[in-house]
Amino acid sequence: MADFHTSTHRANWIFSPQELVEKYKAANQRAIQTLEKYGTTQMEVDADGSLSYPEPIARDNADKHSRPKPLNIEEEQFMRVFYENKLREVCSAFYFPNKIQATALIYFKRFYLQWSVMEHHPKHIMYDSSKSLSDTSSNALYLCMLTCVYAACKIEENHVSAEELGKGISQDHQMILNYEMIVYQSLEFDLIVYAPYRSVEGFVNDMEEFCGVKDDENQMLKDLQETARLEVDKIMLTDAPHLFPPGQLALAALRNANEMHRVLDFEGYLRSILARQNSEHTILQLIESLDAIDAWVRKFKFPTEKDMKHINRKLKSCWGHSSHDDSKKREKKRHKSHKSLNEAHNGPSLA
Amino acid sequence: MQLGILRTSASVSCSNPPPLMAIAGAGQLNLNESPCWGSRSVDCFEKLEQIGEGTYGQVYMAREIKTGEIVALKKIRMDNEREGFPITAIREIKILKKLHHENVIKLKEIVTSPDGNKYKGGIYMVFEYMDHDLTGLADRPGMRFSVPQIKCYMRQLLTGLHYCHVNQVLHRDIKGSNLLIDNEGNLKLADFGLARSFSNDHNANLTNRVITLWYRPPELLLGATKYGPAVDMWSVGCIFAELLHGKPIFPGKDEPEQLNKIFELCGAPDEVNWPGVSKIPWYNNFKPTRPMKRRLREVFRHFDRHALELLERMLTLDPSQRICAKDALDAEYFWTDPLPCDPKSLPKYESSHEFQTKKKRQQQRQHEENAKRQKLQHPQPHARLPPIQQSGQAHAQMRPGPNPPLHGSQPPVATGPGHHYGKPRGPAGGPGRYPANGTSGGYNHPNRGGQGGGGGYSSGPYPPQGRGPPYGSSGMPGAGPRGGGGSGYGVGAPNYSQGGPYGSSGAGRGSNMMGGNRNQQYGWQQ
Numbered sequence: 001m002a003d004f005h006t007s008t009h010r011a012n013w014i015f016s017p018q019e020l021v022e023k024y025k026a027a028n029q030r031a032i033q034t035l036e037k038y039g040t041t042q043m044e045v046d047a048d049g050s051l052s053y054p055e056p057i058a059r060d061n062a063d064k065h066s067r068p069k070p071l072n073i074e075e076e077q078f079m080r081v082f083y084e085n086k087l088r089e090v091c092s093a094f095y096f097p098n099k100i101q102a103t104a105l106i107y108f109k110r111f112y113l114q115w116s117v118m119e120h121h122p123k124h125i126m127y128d129s130s131k132s133l134s135d136t137s138s139n140a141l142y143l144c145m146l147t148c149v150y151a152a153c154k155i156e157e158n159h160v161s162a163e164e165l166g167k168g169i170s171q172d173h174q175m176i177l178n179y180e181m182i183v184y185q186s187l188e189f190d191l192i193v194y195a196p197y198r199s200v201e202g203f204v205n206d207m208e209e210f211c212g213v214k215d216d217e218n219q220m221l222k223d224l225q226e227t228a229r230l231e232v233d234k235i236m237l238t239d240a241p242h243l244f245p246p247g248q249l250a251l252a253a254l255r256n257a258n259e260m261h262r263v264l265d266f267e268g269y270l271r272s273i274l275a276r277q278n279s280e281h282t283i284l285q286l287i288e289s290l291d292a293i294d295a296w297v298r299k300f301k302f303p304t305e306k307d308m309k310h311i312n313r314k315l316k317s318c319w320g321h322s323s324h325d326d327s328k329k330r331e332k333k334r335h336k337s338h339k340s341l342n343e344a345h346n347g348p349s350l351a
Numbered sequence: 352m353q354l355g356i357l358r359t360s361a362s363v364s365c366s367n368p369p370p371l372m373a374i375a376g377a378g379q380l381n382l383n384e385s386p387c388w389g390s391r392s393v394d395c396f397e398k399l400e401q402i403g404e405g406t407y408g409q410v411y412m413a414r415e416i417k418t419g420e421i422v423a424l425k426k427i428r429m430d431n432e433r434e435g436f437p438i439t440a441i442r443e444i445k446i447l448k449k450l451h452h453e454n455v456i457k458l459k460e461i462v463t464s465p466d467g468n469k470y471k472g473g474i475y476m477v478f479e480y481m482d483h484d485l486t487g488l489a490d491r492p493g494m495r496f497s498v499p500q501i502k503c504y505m506r507q508l509l510t511g512l513h514y515c516h517v518n519q520v521l522h523r524d525i526k527g528s529n530l531l532i533d534n535e536g537n538l539k540l541a542d543f544g545l546a547r548s549f550s551n552d553h554n555a556n557l558t559n560r561v562i563t564l565w566y567r568p569p570e571l572l573l574g575a576t577k578y579g580p581a582v583d584m585w586s587v588g589c590i591f592a593e594l595l596h597g598k599p600i601f602p603g604k605d606e607p608e609q610l611n612k613i614f615e616l617c618g619a620p621d622e623v624n625w626p627g628v629s630k631i632p633w634y635n636n637f638k639p640t641r642p643m644k645r646r647l648r649e650v651f652r653h654f655d656r657h658a659l660e661l662l663e664r665m666l667t668l669d670p671s672q673r674i675c676a677k678d679a680l681d682a683e684y685f686w687t688d689p690l691p692c693d694p695k696s697l698p699k700y701e702s703s704h705e706f707q708t709k710k711k712r713q714q715q716r717q718h719e720e721n722a723k724r725q726k727l728q729h730p731q732p733h734a735r736l737p738p739i740q741q742s743g744q745a746h747a748q749m750r751p752g753p754n755p756p757l758h759g760s761q762p763p764v765a766t767g768p769g770h771h772y773g774k775p776r777g778p779a780g781g782p783g784r785y786p787a788n789g790t791s792g793g794y795n796h797p798n799r800g801g802q803g804g805g806g807g808y809s810s811g812p813y814p815p816q817g818r819g820p821p822y823g824s825s826g827m828p829g830a831g832p833r834g835g836g837g838s839g840y841g842v843g844a845p846n847y848s849q850g851g852p853y854g855s856s857g858a859g860r861g862s863n864m865m866g867g868n869r870n871q872q873y874g875w876q877q
Contacts, residue, residue: 006451154434154441157547162434177435181474184436185390189461191445 004245008190013110015242023113024073031116032070035318068317071118075311078303079117083141084108084237085302090149094165096158102195104152105236107187108145113242114186117141118318140319147179155191196235199250200228210272211264220263227257231297238296244289251286252293393462393475396424403808410808412480422459423481425808427474436474443543444476446520454511456481456531456541456808478808481541482534482702486527489594491700492715496738498655501594502691504530506680507538508587513676515540516580522546523561525586527593531808536694541808549579562586564609565601569620570670572610574632581670584679588665595654595662595738610637617668618645625669657684 004010015023071079087108091101117140146165153160166173184191204225211217231253235241240249251270258266271283303311396413402423403410411424427440447458457479464473485504488494496504508530515522522529523545531541545561557578559571568585570578592600600616603609614620619639620628628634647666651659661682664674674682685691 008448150435154436154438155445159438180435185463189390189444190448191441192449 004194004247007192007194008188009192009194010245012188012190013193013242014245017243020113020239020242024076027112027114027116027119028071028073028076031118031318035068035070035118069314070318071116071311071314075307075314076112076117078301078307079141079311079315080109080112081237081300082303082308083145086142087145087149090146094160096149096153096160097156098197099195100149100152100156100158102197102236103156103193104145104149106193106195106241107148107151107183109241111144111148111183111186118315143175143179144183147176147183150176151180151183151187151191194246196232196241196246196249196253197229199247200225200232200253203250203254204228206273207264207269210269217263220261224254224257224261224263227260228253231256234297234300235293237302238300240293240296243296244293248286248289249293252290255290256294390461390463393424393464393473395462396422396477398424421480423478423808424462425476425478427476429474439544440474440476442547446543446546446548450515450518450520452511452514453537454507454539455514456539456543476808478541480533481531481539483532483700484528484541485530485532485538485590488532488700489527496594497692498738499689499692500697501738502685502689503536503694503697504532504538504594505587505591506685506691507694508540508590509676509680511538511540512580512583512587513680515546516583516676519548519550520546521549521557521580522583524563525583525590526563526566527590530590534699536697538694551579564603564606565589565599567609568670569610569613569617569668570631572606572613573620573628573634573637576632578670580675581673584665584673584675585670587676587679588662591658591665592651592662595658596651597738607637611639613668614639614643616645616647616650617666619643620668625672628669655684657682657687660684 084105087105088101091104150160150162150165153165162173162176166176204221207213207221207224208218211221213221228250232249235249235253240252244252255266258264267283267287270286273279274281274283274286395417396415398411398413399421400412401409402412403425409426411426413422413424414420415422427437429436444458444461447456451457459477459479462475462477464475489496508525512522512525520543522540522543524542525540529540529542531539533539547557549555549557556576559574559576559578562568562571562582566586566589568582571582589600601609601612603612618624619642620634622629647663648659651662654662661674661679661684664682665679667673
């Protein structure tokens with residue numbers, strides 16, 4: 001059977017907490033080193049989807065006061081969470097089925113396992129100084145997020161053109177297409193992902209049998225399912241999806257929902273699952289996993305406005321918009337080769 | 352399975368940071384280097400020979416430099432794609448990464464071309480290399496398949512297809528040139544460029560512009576947009592008959608002729624033999640003006656009794672009555688003497704790929720042309736020889752047709768929203784549309800297999816796609832605590848075994864094939 005058990009999701013994308021920390025650290029360190037060497041971290045994604053690094057700048061030219069300050073790991077986490085939330089907003093705005101949102105979110109999370117948020121910066125983005133970086137739609141994370149949504153729509157057979165999706169950013173939708181390949185490559189072309197939402201449905205159906213439901217209890221199960229869905233929403237913004245299989249994430253969500261609705265003896269249900277599956281694992285191991293998932297949800301923090309302001313300031317410095325000369329130089333080059341693509345380009349007004 | 356062990360068993364996709372620093376000075380990220388993320392470079396392979404060519408791009412035989420392993424490289428064409436990476440390639444990658452079966456071609460990895468750091472025109476899918484495709488093999492001059500050999504190929508074809516169907520994948524382009532065969536006698540389904548996931552309830556509207564014309568079932572020709580695995584089974588029936596008969600049985604040149612050929616053999620559909628047929632969109636346009644009786648048994652009366660019985664059930668007009676892969680594997684045909692042979696016992700043949708034998712065949716064609724010109728009165732030779740041990744003479748010649756166009760002259764049907772990925776660069780139909788065509792070319796019907804050049808690694812033109820089911824269209828079985836949708840709900844694991852339960856152990860016959868358990872339905876019916 002082709003299912004989660006044999007999937008690339010299970011084989012390549014479930015990590016230990018240590019592995020996860022190391023991946024975040026590695027990406028962060030790499031970006032910091034680039035910053036030290038080149039004064040900017042932005043990798044540019046060209047119209048043909050290729051990546052390029054900045055021209056190295058001479059050290060003595062760099063103004064000591066505007067020396068860019070890199071983000072730390074926690075700040076990177078904030079940045080990701082912020083855009084994960086944005087991703088959901090975009091998907092709701094388009095009335096996409098929940099599955100698209102779930103797939104896109106997992107893509108986005110996986111993408112930033114491979115990259116630091118400081119690293120990716122698309123060319124040809126028009127900065128509007130009247131907006132802060134967090135709410136202009138024209139920044140790398142936003143674009144990357146949109147590309148993940150675009151890819152998810154393709155994979156889930158819910159066709160939306162890049163143009164339609166790009167309308168929201170008042171940018172050439174070509175940007176999304178430029179980014180697409182980098183996204184697939186960063187995902188290592190492992191395109192089928194398993195979100196816990198379906199597992200929740202499956203378990204609830206199974207619970208119907210387990211409880212031998214009567215009609216009035218049916219409503220209770222529906223409430224349980226609805227609450228569990230919201231619990232999954234919370235879990236999905238944490239690192240737990242990188243650490244646990246979707247079935248366990250779903251059970252953690254259902255357990256919390258059951259605390260509220262008191263529909264069934266949850267531990268008894270867990271035992272029955274393990275018994276039916278002849279699992280070598282004990283109920284204690286399973287409960288330990290569910291507790292760990294709960295812990296991730298409890299320690300989850302969403303950035304405050306102040307946090308975001310601070311991070312965005314730093315990020316701007318990392319992307320090199322404080323170095324006027326450098327930006328100008330870049331600008332010239334850009335105009336030369338891509339006049340037609342972005343004629344309205346006025347230069348980086350943030351400089 | 353392991354609730355806790357999942358973590359430890361997960362491999363780390365990347366242990367070393369990429370050597371970005373080393374090359375950053377050049378201002379370009381060097382995709383040549385094997386990065387920790389993404390794909391290796393095509394430079395890891397040495398191209399040996401082009402083995403296919405078509406609208407999709409090229410297929411090469413190549414050697415992996417590090418290991419010496421021989422592979423097939425299929426280039427994905429990226430230019431002229433208004434919607435980025437082609438959806439057909441996405442589907443093929445997605446589906447092939449999901450399917451793991453000995454009768455389904457294995458996608459080993461994706462590599463990129465480093466030229467100028469541009470990905471456009473430079474994405475390759477790396478497949479295991481297969482020496483032949485069924486059409487190419489059958490078209491070898493003097494080739495005669497034995498009955499156990501035909502049974503062996505058919506059983507592998509059905510086993511692979513059953514696996515696809517159990518996993519909710521429709522192949523939608525089953526034909527000889529997409530069935531690859533290696534020198535161990537293994538047969539594998541290839542070219543999933545038209546394949547897609549389906550849901551059990553058949554509620555989604557799918558495009559009917561799929562499957563190469565000669566192998567296309569009557570429901571698609573009549574315009575149905577809701578269909579299921581039965582479409583592939585019709586194609587299997589066509590291949591089966593072709594193997595026994597020695598040449599294609601429905602070589603139509605366009606849709607009307609295709610339907611007519613089908614009706615001539617299988618009778619005309621009506622509400623009696625196919626309840627509901629009159630509601631299919633183009634039934635009234637195509638329904639025959641004269642009564643036509645089913646003549647299949649009469650035409651193929653020389654076939655073995657069990658073969659004929661199975662063929663009858665595959666070439667059933669009504670898709671809901673058509674035999675499914677699982678039942679076909681249970682047919683008497685596979686369980687009576689002579690039994691299917693062991694693939695390994697099959698003879699080894701010199702590689703037969705179109706590109707390698709093209710010149711040879713061209714010369715041969717020329718030779719034949721000359722011969723024809725000299726003695727015009729001579730009848731055309733048979734396309735292929737009927738199987739050895741086949742008693743009785745093959746049926747009267749059917750005219751080998753021209754290109755079987757994939758889409759032909761059928762009116763386009765908008766089954767989905769206005770936009771779709773990829774350009775519908777379907778052929779307008781007619782010969783010569785595809786410069787280099789199927790591996791089947793050559794011997795007697797040079798243009799056969801129109802869009803399938805490259806034998807199975809190729810992707811056909813992309814047809815406009817209907818909107819898929821809003822949920823579950825790519826077949827996400829809800830992952831349960833053991834992870835899998837199949838087992839996650841604790842109602843028993845599916846008892847389908849990948850190993851091909853139709854091996855030599857006759858004892859377990861049929862009993863293992865109960866693939867359709869209720870678990871699967873969870874994943875799909877929404």
